[in-house]
Amino acid sequence: MDLARLERIYDAYAKIYDRLFGRIFDAPRQRAVQWLAAKPGELILEVGVGTGIALPMYGPGPFVVGVDFSLGMLREASTCIARNDLRNVCILRMDAMRMAFPDSCFDGLMAAYVVTAVPDYRRLLAEMVRVCKPGGRIVIVNHLHHRNRLIAFGQRLLSPLTQRLGWRTDLSLDDVLAGTPLVVTRVSTVPPLGLWYLIECRNGKPA
Numbered sequence: 001m002d003l004a005r006l007e008r009i010y011d012a013y014a015k016i017y018d019r020l021f022g023r024i025f026d027a028p029r030q031r032a033v034q035w036l037a038a039k040p041g042e043l044i045l046e047v048g049v050g051t052g053i054a055l056p057m058y059g060p061g062p063f064v065v066g067v068d069f070s071l072g073m074l075r076e077a078s079t080c081i082a083r084n085d086l087r088n089v090c091i092l093r094m095d096a097m098r099m100a101f102p103d104s105c106f107d108g109l110m111a112a113y114v115v116t117a118v119p120d121y122r123r124l125l126a127e128m129v130r131v132c133k134p135g136g137r138i139v140i141v142n143h144l145h146h147r148n149r150l151i152a153f154g155q156r157l158l159s160p161l162t163q164r165l166g167w168r169t170d171l172s173l174d175d176v177l178a179g180t181p182l183v184v185t186r187v188s189t190v191p192p193l194g195l196w197y198l199i200e201c202r203n204g205k206p207a
Helices: 003-013 017-036 071-083 121-131 149-165 173-177
Strands: 043-047 063-068 089-093 106-112 132-143 182-190 196-203
Touching: 003 017, 003 071, 017 071, 017 106, 017 132, 017 182, 017 196, 043 121, 063 071, 071 089, 106 121, 121 132, 121 173, 173 182, 173 196
Parallel strands: 043 063, 043 106, 063 089, 106 132
Antiparallel strands: 132 196, 182 196
C-alpha cells in the first residue's frame, strides 16, 4: 500500500464513511476514548482523525489535536468540529508516519482503525512512541489477527483483497508491538464480532 493510493481511497470514502462505518465502530471508539481517560489540561493526539467522528467524545477537558493525510477526511472533520462547536480541538494534515511534532509532547494518543491502514505500521508505531511522553498512554483500536487459528487463517487469505479497500488483515498484536517500548496494560476484544481489539499501553521509553 502506497500513501498516494491510500489517500485516493480515503478521499473517496470521506463523504460516506460515517454512514458506512460510523454506527458499526462507534462503541469501540467510545471505549477507546474512555480508556484513554484524558484529564483536563492534557494534550491528546488522535492519529488518523478521519471524519472527526470521535472528537466530540473527549469532552471539554483536554486539548485534542487530530491528524490525517486525507484532505477529504479532514474536510468532513472540519464540518464535525463546527457542527459540535468544539473549541478544544484542532486538526492538521500530516503523514502519521512522519509527524512534525517535537519529541515527548503529548500526554496521550488514540489511534482508531489506523495501524493496519498505513503503508508502514512499524514507522507509525515508532512515531507514536516518539511524540508521546515517557509513561504516557497510548490506546489503539484495530482489526488484528484473531486468537482462533482458523479465523486467523481466513484473515490472512483475505488480506490481499482488503488491501485494495484500504487496510490489511494479516497483522497480529505481537507484530504491531514488536520492537517498541510499549507495555500493554489492558486488552479487550470489541464489536463487531469480536474481531477487533482494544489495546491500552504505557509508553515505557526512558525519560
